[in-house]
Amino acid sequence: MDALTAHLSEFGHGLVTTVELTVVTTVGAMLLGIVVATLRIAPVPLLRAIGTAYVEVFQNLPLLALLVLFVFALPTIGITFPLFTSAAIVIAVYEGAYLAEAIRAGINTVGVGQAEAARAIGLTFGQSLRHVILPQGLRAVIQPIGNICIALLMNTSLAAAVGVVELTQAANTVNLVEAQPIAVFTGAGLAYMLLALIIGQVTGLLERRLAIVR
Amino acid sequence: MNQTQKILFDEPGPRAQRRIRIATVLGAVLLAGALAAAVYQFASHGELAAERWEPFTTWPIWRYLFNGLWATLRAAAATAVLSAALGLLLALGRLSTHRPLRWLAGAYVEVFRTVPTLLLIYVTLFALPQYGMNFPLFWKLVVPLVVSNSAAFAEIFRSGILALDRGQTEAGLAVGLRRGQVMALVVLPQALLQLTPSLVSQLVGLLKDTSLGFVVSYTELLYSGQVLSSYTHLLIQTFLVVALIYLVVNASLSKFARVLQARNGRFGGRRARRAAELPPPLIEGNTPR
Numbered sequence: 001m002d003a004l005t006a007h008l009s010e011f012g013h014g015l016v017t018t019v020e021l022t023v024v025t026t027v028g029a030m031l032l033g034i035v036v037a038t039l040r041i042a043p044v045p046l047l048r049a050i051g052t053a054y055v056e057v058f059q060n061l062p063l064l065a066l067l068v069l070f071v072f073a074l075p076t077i078g079i080t081f082p083l084f085t086s087a088a089i090v091i092a093v094y095e096g097a098y099l100a101e102a103i104r105a106g107i108n109t110v111g112v113g114q115a116e117a118a119r120a121i122g123l124t125f126g127q128s129l130r131h132v133i134l135p136q137g138l139r140a141v142i143q144p145i146g147n148i149c150i151a152l153l154m155n156t157s158l159a160a161a162v163g164v165v166e167l168t169q170a171a172n173t174v175n176l177v178e179a180q181p182i183a184v185f186t187g188a189g190l191a192y193m194l195l196a197l198i199i200g201q202v203t204g205l206l207e208r209r210l211a212i213v214r
Numbered sequence: 215m216n217q218t219q220k221i222l223f224d225e226p227g228p229r230a231q232r233r234i235r236i237a238t239v240l241g242a243v244l245l246a247g248a249l250a251a252a253v254y255q256f257a258s259h260g261e262l263a264a265e266r267w268e269p270f271t272t273w274p275i276w277r278y279l280f281n282g283l284w285a286t287l288r289a290a291a292a293t294a295v296l297s298a299a300l301g302l303l304l305a306l307g308r309l310s311t312h313r314p315l316r317w318l319a320g321a322y323v324e325v326f327r328t329v330p331t332l333l334l335i336y337v338t339l340f341a342l343p344q345y346g347m348n349f350p351l352f353w354k355l356v357v358p359l360v361v362s363n364s365a366a367f368a369e370i371f372r373s374g375i376l377a378l379d380r381g382q383t384e385a386g387l388a389v390g391l392r393r394g395q396v397m398a399l400v401v402l403p404q405a406l407l408q409l410t411p412s413l414v415s416q417l418v419g420l421l422k423d424t425s426l427g428f429v430v431s432y433t434e435l436l437y438s439g440q441v442l443s444s445y446t447h448l449l450i451q452t453f454l455v456v457a458l459i460y461l462v463v464n465a466s467l468s469k470f471a472r473v474l475q476a477r478n479g480r481f482g483g484r485r486a487r488r489a490a491e492l493p494p495p496l497i498e499g500n501t502p503r
Binding site for chain 1: 222223224226230234237238241242245255256258259261325327328329330331332333336337340341342344418422423424425426428429436439440443449450452453454456457460461464465468
């Protein structure tokens with residue numbers, strides 16, 4: 001237990017970095033997901049193909065391979081970002097593909113009548129999407145989106161493998177100093193479970209507030 | 215393309231067709247621009263030079279990468295078999311009538327679903343050796359993967375078993391089978407058939423997880439790429455090729471999952487399908503109506 005209390009500041013910094021990374025990438029991935037889901041149902045065949053290719057590529061590549069490619073290999077062609085930014089971009093792009101699929105599933109649950117009504121009163125594709133389809137479609141998939149956010153939280157730990165000092169890396173560093181693996185890793189595991197619990201609670205709250213009971 | 219998606223836009227008239235053409239051209243220009251920028255970046259740093267790509271036309275390099283792929287597939291296969299078996303046990307535990315068993319399995323699943331795999335890998339790398347559990351490299355990768363993937367498999371199996379019509383269990387009990395028999399003979403065969411697509415997608419996820427071998431220094435595909443690039447100094451080329459291999463392998467697996475989904479999770483041809491639809495009579499001479 002001493003190992004935990006003696007290194008509270010390291011753990012604190014790691015926890016804050018993990019939370020920051022999670023929040024930033026969730027927002028980024030959500031925006032990307034909406035854009036890609038829209039592309040996949042757009043009237044323009046080329047845009048649909050781009051959306052499909054995006055989802056296929058990023059769902060089938062390991063996140064760690066993307067991180068390594070971005071952090072270690074891109075500098076050789078002169079593209080460098082700060083480490084945290086790189087990790088955030090890669091994780092957002094990767095999870096964006098999963099969110100896009102979840103959002104598309106949500107759009108599919110919206111009744112055909114809704115879309116027809118929107119078209120009938122003269123809304124354009126963009127307007128009907130913004131005012132009619134997305135608000136209903138997103139509400140239908142709050143739970144799946146919450147699950148993807150929990151997966152995202154766990155995936156932020158992979159940033160440790162390319163050198164971002166977040167919770168997992170902090171735990172590892174503290175353990176190398178203190179050599180009390182049980183206390184240190186259990187502490188980190190509990191912190192992750194707590195964060196996942198918070199995401200789950202928020203999802204449940206949103207679901208109760210926003211979901212449309214039919 | 216299903217109905218909702220089609221109804222979002224009508225059959226395009228002349229004006230809409232013009233707009234679609236404009237959007238296509240704009241999209242193509244943007245895409246070409248991005249591609250040109252990428253090519254420019256590669257070229258201006260000399261990474262497009264023929265000798266920096268030439269090694270990837272030689273067999274030794276590919277043999278090395280294929281060895282890595284083979285190690286990836288081996289790790290994935292071991293993880294898949296072990297975690298599917300453990301996951302099935304956990305799912306049965308969570309659905310059992312014994313409260314302690316239910317509680318234990320539930321706790322395991324809830325804990326390991328929310329702890330990152332990398333943290334578990336650090337535990338096997340740095341914590342367990344202190345207690346005399348120093349696995350070989352292969353198992354240092356596979357054990358943590360099994361621990362976390364079995365929780366995911368347990369949830370898939372549980373949802374599949376719960377999704378099956380209650381009447382199946384009740385009928386099984388009514389004809390005098392014990393609970394274990396009902397599960398083994400009636401519920402599981404049907405649930406597994408329905409679950410095949412989700413199980414295959416989990417397989418893709420698991421194959422991607424084996425890239426954590428990079429952290430363990432187990433020479434699977436990604437770490438092979440790392441080793442290779444530290445010899446050849448062809449960083450971006452190697453990792454692009456590695457990414458391409460992952461893409462091909464996983465896309466074929468995903469494609470397979472979609473085919474299964476389209477066939478409603480059935481492997482076999484017509485005979486297997488008919489057998490699945492018409493279960494044989496449980497009692498001789500008593501044909502189902």
